[in-house]
Amino acid sequence: MMQLSSLRICSPPQKGKSLQQVLLIRVALVLISLAPAKAAQFSNLEPIELKVPQQLFVPNEFYIKGLLDERTDRSPVAFLVPSISSGNQLQTVDLKGGAIPALENFMFNSLPQNPALRPVVVKIKDCKIMETLVDNQKGVVEGQVFLDFAFELVRGDDLVHLLDFQGGMSYKRGTRQHAVIEPVFRRSLGNALNYFNDWIEKEAPVNEKLAKTVKVSIRDYRHDYDDDTVFYDPQRPLRWTDFRGRPRFSQYAASIFASISYEGNSKVVGGEVHLDLILKTYMLKSSSWVRGQNPDGHGLNHEQRHFDIAKIVTERLREKISQLELLPHNFDRVISYHYLEAYREMNRLQEQYDQETSHGMNKSAQERWNRKIDDELKAFNLLDNG
Incomplete structure (x- = not known):
């Protein structure tokens, strides 16, 4: 007897596991710690040989x-009920050849490997099959497959997180029907890969992480709203009326607060990131000050050069x-x-x-x-070469 029920997929990613998942893992850990000797007495269950479909x-x-x-x-990977007589004393069974080699073999060979596409690494966070004997008279076993994967894009030496997948399947079987476990587990793996494939096909044209190139346009911000900020404009030199701050106790006649900043707006167009980068060179009137009623032009030139x-x-x-x-x-x-490096350079030069x-x-x-x-x-075409 084999009964499949309730495909479980939890995505987009959740920060924590569900109570059911946590309890399943805790049960597994308790069984390992309390009954290793009893688990060792079961020798009738062979490792699960994960079959590879020709092409998912x-x-x-x-x-x-x-x-x-x-x-x-x-x-x-698996905590299985070996027989009616074992009750809920579970036998631990791994995938044939080991969990990770078996999963690698499955994923590498059930999907075509096309290096012209985006390279993806699958992080195996958890992979479990948990069973419980629910009817010792009829020999009914309930099983749960739980998968917790993270899919990450390879970008040079970096891994870029794309998607978390938490899901699996529930099933029922007779105590002697161990052969049904592998197809359920295999189908769960296929569901995880299909889910990721559906996600990446939908996201590829619009998701910044999946874009292949970056196109940058850089422009200056020069709008003058006659407020507290003066943005650098070669056609608009500073004047003493821009220095509105309260003079500080100092031996100097004037001081300017000049700085740089940037802002960027990006969007994905046809799989390419279009970045609009706005550079700002500005002075703050309320933080810049001058002492005296008629300071000379030499002093204003000195402050203008700070702005330059x-x-x-x-x-x-x-x-x-x-x-x-x-990228x-x-x-x-x-x-x-590079902005922070430029900011440090500006302070050093000033x-x-x-x-x-x-x-x-x-x-x-x-x-x-x-x-x-x-x-x-x-040299930067900000001053008449004549």
Whole structure:
């Protein structure tokens, strides 16, 4: 007698296992710890020989590159009722050849291996068959197959998490019908692979993780809303009215708060990430200040050059990002890294500029920096080359 019931699939991923799954695993652990000697007396059950179907289906988006064993419990896969007389003293039975080699053989050979597709690694979190003798008069056994897999995309040396699968099947059998266990387990594995295949086919055109390339467009943010922020514009030099902060106790006549930032908006178009990257070079009026009613133009030039240095660093960042071969799974992390490097460079240059010009008091040094800054602004087409 064989009765299949209630295919169980729990996805999208859940953070914790269901109470039923937790209890099944706990029962398994208790049985192993309390009755290893009794389990050893059962010798009638052979390892489960997992058969490989000729071809489950033909994937169009992925191939299985490998398996990783991440089971916390690496005891044999199955906890089976060997006979009526055994009651609920279960016998542990593994897959023939070992769990992971058997699963590898199944996944590698039941699906075509096409290296032109996306390489996927399957992490085996859990894989169990648990049985209970529910009627010792009629010899009825209930079984549960539980699978917990994670599917991850291989990107160079990285693994990119795609999908968690938690599912399995329930079945009933007679105590002597051990042969029905393998087909149920095999069907559960097939269901897991089919579920992932359906997911990746649906997600491939729109999911950022599955995109194959990144197309970047970089632009400046220059909108002036006459509020607290002045964004760098070569046609709009600073004026003293931009310095609205309260002067601090300092030996200097003025101070500017100039900085850089960015924002990015991305979408997937036809399997390609389109990234709109907006670079911002700005000064804050409320954090910039000037002391005195009629400061000279020399002082304003010194503060303008701080703003120019921030813009030069922004342009260097633009140049760097334009030369990168960005990947869909980590382009945001890579851009963030280079932005932080640029931010550190800006701070270093600002300090060097103030030190060498004595905060604008050393006029000859100031002139050297003026020429140096102008040369780089011209190189970035931010200043008239005439």
